[in-house]
Amino acid sequence: MNPLLKSKRIGFIGSGNMAQAMIKGMLESQLTVADHLFVSNRTPGKLMKMSENYKVNVCQTNEELVEKCDIIILAVKPQDLIAAIEPIAQIFLDKQVVISLAAGITMQTLEKHLPQCRVVRLMPNTPAIIGRGTLGFFMNEPDEGLETLIEDLFSPLGSVMKLQDEDQFEAFMIACSSGTGFVFELMTYWQEWIEEHGFDPEVAKAMTVETFLGAAELAYKSPDVGLEELQARVASKKGVTASGLESMRELEIERALRVSFEKAALRNKEMARLLK
Ligand SMILES: NC(=O)c1ccc[n+]([C@@H]2O[C@H](COP(=O)([O-])OP(=O)(O)OC[C@H]3O[C@@H](n4cnc5c(N)ncnc54)[C@H](OP(=O)(O)O)[C@@H]3O)[C@@H](O)[C@H]2O)c1
Structure with a gap:
């Protein structure tokens, strides 16, 4: 287990296909333990499945999840993302890392809504479900510690590539x-x-x-x-x-x-x- 990740509590806002694939990969690779994973969702059905299948912690609200986690993964569809974060934007802390999986939501937009956080854009592809994905990530400010953390966190899902700018991210x-x-x-x-x-x-x-x-x-x-x-x-x-x-x-x-x-x-x- 990566010593940096060992202590981190990781939360998923949105418990759909990608969140499930990521949680499965993280647990199977023993990168983290179920006790350190948290999930929330708009409607309750998927949360029960998450709790039964992976024994992760279920949060009844996104707010509760943000309060409990160090790393927050925004795993909702792009059209739902702003509605998910806008009402709770002020409770995010500057030490928290926010990772958006959404296509079409730029770094500028994410930073406008969450100016206090360290924001990362990460793009997986569907072979990540079987650990053969190609995942690209981009962040505005260079941060070696955070880069290593992202690479370690997502390597169970496939090969992880750091991208130089948002143009590269979009081409990826x-x-x-x-x-x-x-x-x-x-x-x-x-x-x-x-x-x-x-x-x-x-x-x-x-x-x-x-x-x-x-x-x-x-x-x-x-x-x-x-x-x-x-x-x-x-x-x-x-x-x-x-x-x-x-x-x-x-x-x-x-x-x-x-x-x-x-x-x-x-x-x-x-x-x-x-x-x-
Ligand atoms: N799947 C892929 O292959 C893939 C590849 C690359 C990138 N991505 C990106 O990954 C993200 C997630 O995709 P997905 O395929 O996992 O989508 P998904 O299966 O539709 O899951 C999205 C989940 O977000 C939940 N949600 C919506 N609004 C919410 C809110 N305000 N608070 C909490 N949860 C909310 C939905 O809840 P309900 O159950 O109520 O609908 C749903 O369970 C997207 O941004 C997508 O672009 C996905």
């Missing part, structure tokens, strides 16, 4: 968090094409998953080899793969992806304007 969010959704879109097309060639859906899904997993793992285990080189090793000149790749380039798959990334980034900016 599109590429890695929304990106997980984009990869599933591609995988769906893969599976459909395989099914059209007579395979059962489960087999087609397994073939798709194994292909993506194998390619990703090969790249992961070849740190000194670039993606282009790995691709060149599959495609011999004028061969089958080369022919498919040529078509992918003619059809401008890169352009389609770039436009989609930019569209997602635009939506993020729009949300940031609305959720101040």
Whole structure:
């Protein structure tokens, strides 16, 4: 157990999917103990489940949670975040660390509502549920102790990356968090094409998953080899793969992806304007 984390009481405002994934990861990795974890939620149903499944402390109000915790994780949907913190903003203390998981709520907005706290933006992605996430974080002021704490706190969920500024944070969010959704879109097309060639859906899904997993793992285990080189090793000149790749380039798959990334980034900016 990280000695710095050992003494910290960690609270989650919002007990939905991400809070549950994080609590599960933190407990399974023995990073902390259930007695040091606190949860609150808008409605009571999920709190009972949290208490039964993880034996964490349930708070009846967000206020009670803030009063009891050193680190407060804002795990509500972006559109609910301001309503959750605004009525209790004055009870946060300057020694408390607040970590927002929300897309579209900028550091400036968070600091406007909680000027007294040390605020961190953290973006997980869904593979965090199985400990294979990619998590990026950003904070305004450099703070080595806090950086180490964030890295240690979230490492059970996957690889944790510190980002230099909010532009990087937003690019990270599109590429890695929304990106997980984009990869599933591609995988769906893969599976459909395989099914059209007579395979059962489960087999087609397994073939798709194994292909993506194998390619990703090969790249992961070849740190000194670039993606282009790995691709060149599959495609011999004028061969089958080369022919498919040529078509992918003619059809401008890169352009389609770039436009989609930019569209997602635009939506993020729009949300940031609305959720101040
Ligand atoms: N899930 C992901 O893959 C993922 C990935 C990246 C980032 N995130 C971010 O993580 C955050 C949480 O996402 P999620 O998927 O866990 O959402 P979720 O499953 O919808 O959970 C959100 C929870 O917040 C509760 N809540 C809403 N307003 C509240 C308030 N005022 N006080 C206390 N609790 C309140 C909701 O309560 P009710 O039960 O009453 O609805 C709900 O249980 C979001 O900001 C999201 O953008 C999620």
